[in-house]
Amino acid sequence: MLVVDIQKANLYGVGWSMGANILVQYLGKEAHTSQFSGAVSMCNPFDLVKHLLVFEDLGGNYNIELAANAQNIREYDEGLT
Known part of the structure; x- marks a missing residue:
């Protein structure tokens, strides 16, 4: 042991x-x-605020404002996935 x-x-x-x-x-x-x-x-x-333009061209249902201002990991995840 x-x-x-x-x-x-x-x-x-x-x-x-x-x-x-x-x-x-x-x-x-x-x-x-x-x-x-x-x-x-x-x-x-990566830094979401500095790379905001990447998401604008991708399309999809991203909530960048929610992710950028997230107070916890669930909100961040909800905004991006």
Whole structure:
């Protein structure tokens, strides 16, 4: 049986897509108190406001205003998917 002392173990964060966005935002706000030894962000979404014109030409039922002003991940997801 392997016993690990959690106080001495390294903790790493990994985020993919929207999870990567959440991880990066968390680290940006809480890096000074974070317990992470390292983190990896993969395929995180781009800045919606800076890339607004990309969505205008795609067509579809996007709600860019909802996504750009989202207060939580559900609103963001609802606006773009």
